[in-house]
Amino acid sequence: MQSRSLKTKTVTVFIIILYCVSFTFAFLLSIWFNHYYFVSRKKQYDMQAKVLVKRYVKTLKNDNYDSRKRLHDDTILVGSYVDADVFITDNMGYVSTESNPKFKNIEFQNFMAPDIEELRQGQSIEKKGAYKDVFKEDMYIYMRPAMDNGMFKGAVAIFTPISQMRLELAKIYSLIWSLAVLIGMAGSYLMYYFTKKIITGPLDEINKAATKISKGEVERRVYLKCNNEINELAEAFNSMADSLEKVEKNRREFISNVSHELRSPITSIKGFIGGILDGVIPRDKENYYLSITYEEIQRLTRLVNDLLDLSAMEAGKFTLSITEVDVNEIIRLCVIKFETRINEKKLKVDVVLEDEHLYVFGDRDRLIQIVTNILDNAVKYVNEGGNIKISTRTRSDKVLVSIFNDGPQIPDEDLKNIWERFYKSDKSRTSKQSTGLGLPIIRNILTQLGQDIWVENGKKYGVTFYFTLKKV
Structure with missing residues (x-):
């Protein structure tokens, strides 16, 4: 349920963002196209008006039937081309030529009286709205004065219904918004598909594996065919599962x-x-x-x-009483404690200590426990009449203690396991006195002291345990 919720939320957020971007783009594109449409119309009208202005000025200079007829034909042609009503007026604003026969009744009427003064200044006019009693609906109006040698000779006026232009714009708007919706739908599907494939799908696999592990199937793993952060998460999950399996084992x-x-x-x-x-x-x-x-x-x-x-x-509740301790004295006491067992096995014990006293930081009782445990193992596993060597020496700010016995070596496969709880490398030779917890305990003690312990087999025979202590 949580994974599906994440999938739903993720896809929903992405889709909302996608539609917002798509609709914002469509809105801005519509505004831009509206501006572009009217600018283009103005350029088109201005270009056609220039042609008629030239024809009108030429007709005024060569006033005859043919020139007037050609001017009238050109006006009709321009009106048809730009799909608008075109009028040509004289310098007083009276209509002399129109492109649509239905406006024949306004010929020789003062049609451009409201704008004649501005046109006489040689300025083109662009505006929107109704125009006198001729056009009661809103129109897009463009007027260009006809100038000859700086003299105002008349004007060309082009009228197009705003409703007609909006109808043309509506077709473009519908196309833009349809594309925006289609892009949103296609993007939503792709977003859902890739989100499921790249994010939520792999997370579902990890969630299923986690559920299985929580029910005791600690051998369950996740295998993903991707190369991203989720794959790293899966690898970390598998690593955690390995640890859990090991812990369970x-x-x-x-x-x-x-x-x-x-x-x-x-x-x-x-x-x-x-x-x-x-x-x-x-x-x-x-x-x-x-x-x-x-x-x-x-x-x-x-x-x-x-x-x-x-x-x-392991719970972190084990406390040590750290004081300055003479490690050489502890070794002497431990050797004396084992004197009876040493004599019973006729062992030779060589103790080589650096200086008479060698002080370290540690818990006295626990250091005795460490030396006793390692020495006990040495006495236990060395052959009768064998040799044990104990030494201490200083290395920088540490004291290195080594306890060697020339008994059988520890098999390589056992070396990494001797620190495990209850592990006994030679169960047939391990006495009932051993609990199998000695080495794990002393390693934990040394770890709390911030020190190390390790074991090495000799080149030909024998085993040596090493551990370090902080020198005073």
């Missing part, structure tokens, strides 16, 4: 993973406690199974805490 995987991670410890807890209550587990084994249950509860607690931390980070 992540959401489903997240729910699946959370369900699995929660179900596993809950099932164990329920089974062991149920066995104890039912007496299936011997009393001398109860403490053993209770200890396992306690570990599962701790695992469940870690998972819930990690989920809450990650949710707070």
Whole structure:
């Protein structure tokens, strides 16, 4: 409905504009043609009047029957040519010759008395209106004086009914306005067609796809065969749809993973406690199974805490207490914390720290969490008797921390996924202590600090995690 409304509004506005322009053009063209028509008529009348003036002056100089007859014939011919009534008067304003026999009765009458003085000045006259008792309707009147050597000898007068001229103009006006309407209709159709094809049609496709996506069909896409801003909109829409599909996929995987991670410890807890209550587990084994249950509860607690931390980070509600922290001291504390596990696997740990103290800006507890998590992965995946190297060094205004282990390399297809929630590159070797949320959490922490973290495989063996911190 919204798309159709947009289509209707867009086409309606375009049509209104088109008709306004078309009718305005027709109106201006009509005004121009009206002016052009009367100017042309005046030129035509003036040209024919000149011919009659010459013939009249010549007749006055050679006054005989033949010359008078020729003047009369020429007057009739001019009247027929210009489709008007033509009169020739003498210098007193009396009619001597007329083009229409019905005006024979006004011969030798003082016909031009109202205008004779102006004509004697040698000026042509153009006016509109009735004329004495001869023409009671409005006429277009043109008079030209007949001058010979500066002397006024008479005049030629041409009379055309205004109604006749308006009838001729009306035919032209009807043609102009008909063309304006036809142009408006043709333009409206073309406007509708191209608006639908170029604008509203593609928008309808995008709207339909958006409706499908809103109903859960996140794989729906829009493919347009155009090269304009709407195509860019479609590409942006498809990009958004890709993101939504990825988000939906992540959401489903997240729910699946959370369900699995929660179900596993809950099932164990329920089974062991149920066995104890039912007496299936011997009393001398109860403490053993209770200890396992306690570990599962701790695992469940870690998972819930990690989920809450990650949710707070993604919601922007996770706050850090930024202070000056000695990163070298944190590394020493973390290595000491892992001493038991290091000795159990007979690992060699090489700690190379720049200076005795190296201060950075950060949240102490969260920095401990970052180093602990990465070091935990290093200890977990390195082979027995393997090597771990931890180092810090200054780069400009940053401190670069690297933690290397010479264990198996991370497959290339896993490198880009290790930052995803619940992702475990080697599920068979991942202990129950891992929730699969450690790396996403530490990346979020470093992102809030405005720092980076990345991982690289060695040239032949081993894996190194790098992260930066702001140096004090």
